[in-house]
Amino acid sequence: MTPGARVAAAIEVLDRICAGEPAEKALTNWARGARYAGSKDRAALRDHVFSVLRCWQSCAARGGGETGRALMLGALRDQGIDPDDLFTGDGHAPEPLTEAERVLGEPDAAAMRDLPEWLWERFQASLGADAEAAARALRTRAPIMLRVNLRRAARDEIIARLLDEGIVARPVGIAQSALHVIEGERRIAGSQCYSEGWIELQDGSSQAAMDAVEVPEGTRVLDYCAGGGGKVLALAARIEAAFFAHDAAPSRMRDLPARAARAGVKVRCVDRPEGRFDLVLCDAPCSGSGTWRRTPEAKWALTPDRLTELTEIQAQILADAAPLVTVGGQLVYATCSVLNEENQFIIESYSSNNPGWSLVGMQQWPISDEGDGFFLAQLRRDC
Structure with a gap:
């Protein structure tokens, strides 16, 4: 699939979510009807959809609405990508932007928090001066973290073994057993380190x-x-x-x-x-x-x-x-x-x-x- 076709697929899935279908079900149903899509296509589609889900309000503001097309338009702008490069109408790409869609929307401070208004009040009450930082953090991807089974091996040994399997990980200070995966995260489930119980996926906190x-x-x-x-x-x-x-x-x-x-x-x-x-x-x-x-x-x-x-x-x-x-x-x-x-x-x-x-x-x-x-x-x- 071309990058434009992946955006069109994300628009389709987001329209299903807007209609009330759970995100995982919408992604699964799309994949069943798109046997031509490879693993990289499905991964890219998932990244598009989850980027919008994390930043729904700001994407809607930047894209001018809450349809799949508007949300993807807003997401691309949020990521600094020129939508004209992908909304070309060529092949399976989305149709070119209309004049109305070329008018740039600008989210206000509330939309940039990407939290329901009632929830923002609870965030402030709970986190005080750290509330804004927490809301911003929730707009980003979570780190992929591993727990090293220290009964089986030391952390440095596991880092070397993971590298042999194409997985790049580094130690972090949050916990003595914690590794942050930098590269090759989609290889974890099929790795020998995982199958033999040397590592588990577990958040650092x-x-x-x-x-x-x-x-x-x-x-x-x-x-x-x-x-x-x-x-x-x-x-x-x-x-x-x-x-x-x-x-x-x-x-x-x-x-x-x-x-x-x-x-x-x-x-x-x-x-x-x-x-x-x-x-x-x-x-x-x-x-x-x-x-x-x-x-x-x-x-x-x-x-x-x-x-x-x-x-x-x-x-x-x-x-x-x-x-x-x-x-x-x-x-x-x-x-x-x-x-x-x-x-x-x-x-x-x-x-x-x-x-x-x-x-x-x-x-x-x-x-x-x-x-x-x-x-x-x-x-x-x-x-």
Whole structure:
């Protein structure tokens, strides 16, 4: 496909999204009808679509509307690309610009934040002077981060092995196991390093948060909201302990046993946690506001009512998990959110209503070149 044809395909997919079709479904449906498209074409199309999703408001302002054509026009202008080079009408490229489309739109300050107006108020309340920087960061691509399985090899050794497979990665300071992939990210899943459990895809802030959790040798550890199991695997790579994983939707843990075996660690998946645990991790469902570079569609789907619903779920998860912690043990609460409602306010409310617990520590990681926005709080059960 030519660059112009890729833009035309992105316009088609964006029109489907504008009509209410989820982005991943729209991309999949397009690919099924375009057997001629190669892997590079599909990757380029995905990049176009996600660039628009991250910057919907500013793209609409620069392109003069919220159709697929207008949004792609705005996205190209945002990237400093002359639309006339791609809107040529030749072959499968989009038709040339009209006179009306040649009038340059200029987004105002609010549009350049690319956040719903009601959400911007929450960002300011939560992040203060850092709110503008966080909003700007969410307009960009997230870094591709790897966690080195330090049980298997040192970080420098893995860098060399990855390079042999055409993957360029560099160490970063956010976590001792973290690598930032600079080149060859689409080779990761098929690499020997991945298949043999030397690396896992995991955000840098998530790695740093798990490094911050103290896990004594020989204890019982429960990941109460395990999902795919990335965090319990990170903990298990650090220390010898008995690791258990639970999720309200057990199907989310479907791949965890195979991942654990590949990494050389033991994690037992349980439908109903039994007994007490020295550490219970609650990586609670949240808005994901710290990860919207990766899932930008969620930024526009979040509503005030949904945020309230999430905070109620988070409070209930803490209440349900707390009885599983032994006296002297820790209840660890985590989210990939940057909003106070899902972070500090949840912990403050729990602490004030449960006097038998002490706050051991609370940390927050910003949206950065090495990781997503992330929050971690550690509570100790005193009695």
